Amino acid sequence: MGDLPQLDRDSQFSYACNRCMSCCHDAHISLDPYELLRLSRNRNLTTTEFIARYLTEGGIVLRNRQDTSCVMLGADGCTVYSDRPQICRTYPLARRRGSDGEIILRYSGLTVSTGVYGRQGTVSDFLKAHEVEDFFAASDRYFDLALRIAAILAAAAQREPFRFATLRDIIEAHCQFHTAAIPSLIDVDRVVSDYCRERQLEFPANLAEELALHMQAVEERLAIISATPADGVDASDALDEMAAFAGALGAATKARVLLAFVDAVFR
Numbered sequence: 001m002g003d004l005p006q007l008d009r010d011s012q013f014s015y016a017c018n019r020c021m022s023c024c025h026d027a028h029i030s031l032d033p034y035e036l037l038r039l040s041r042n043r044n045l046t047t048t049e050f051i052a053r054y055l056t057e058g059g060i061v062l063r064n065r066q067d068t069s070c071v072m073l074g075a076d077g078c079t080v081y082s083d084r085p086q087i088c089r090t091y092p093l094a095r096r097r098g099s100d101g102e103i104i105l106r107y108s109g110l111t112v113s114t115g116v117y118g119r120q121g122t123v124s125d126f127l128k129a130h131e132v133e134d135f136f137a138a139s140d141r142y143f144d145l146a147l148r149i150a151a152i153l154a155a156a157a158q159r160e161p162f163r164f165a166t167l168r169d170i171i172e173a174h175c176q177f178h179t180a181a182i183p184s185l186i187d188v189d190r191v192v193s194d195y196c197r198e199r200q201l202e203f204p205a206n207l208a209e210e211l212a213l214h215m216q217a218v219e220e221r222l223a224i225i226s227a228t229p230a231d232g233v234d235a236s237d238a239l240d241e242m243a244a245f246a247g248a249l250g251a252a253t254k255a256r257v258l259l260a261f262v263d264a265v266f267r
């Protein structure tokens with residue numbers, strides 16, 4: 001990834017997709033909670049059902065079929081096109097968060113692809129045409145949340161050093177897709193419906209409200225972790241749950257959660 005050419009929003013760029021669908025084979029599409037929600041609603045499923053039916057590698061990666069095609073690919077193309085994930089919209093570009101804002105990278109393209117690169121427009125034009133801004137905004141929020149969780153877990157490991165190795169291993173397993181265990185906090189519908197039931201709130205009417213409540217539910221759990229052990233509660237399960245979630249968010253948003261956690265512990 002480090003060797004890929006870097007562009008900015010004003011760079012001359014265009015890409016004509018000729019629907020060869022080669023980029024929908026052998027892909028490794030990891031989802032953040034917003035992407036998961038969009039796909040789940042497209043399929044008329046809860047996130048719990050969608051995860052069980054279509055995701056793998058810790059519940060955040062779209063399955064591929066045996067012939068390497070994405071599980072969402074149909075005979076005429078993507079079956080969830082209006083709700084396809086961010087990378088499917090930006091490809092052959094990819095957007096990352098850097099220390100000074102966003103980084104736009106350009107893949108060189110698959111040798112079997114019939115897509116045609118050009119310069120008839122700008123990166124901005126291309127991104128606008130693929131309606132990516134809601135995806136970028138949600139991804140940025142979860143990127144920031146992942147790093148904040150890492151800092152809070154690091155503080156817990158500093159207070160109680162015996163927790164360090166366990167938290168590091170959990171984060172690493174999820175960051176690197178080395179586990180089949182699904183972080184409970186990734187399951188947005190379940191987290192939000194539990195949260196609403198416990199507080200006798202109406203379930204949110206739209207995705208933006210649901211995402212906001214998902215964040216709020218996580219924030220409240222983080223506040224409890226931050227306060228422990230001052231209030232004498234054993235937070236082991238909550239810490240492990242949060243470490244798994246942070247690792248999964250790191251994998252989905254490319255936030256360097258493991259590095260942030262380890263750095264903060266030994267700072």
Ligand code: SF4
Nearest residue numbers: 024070072073078088
């Ligand atoms: S979600 Fe759709 S566009 Fe993305 S890889 Fe799968 S089939 Fe292709």
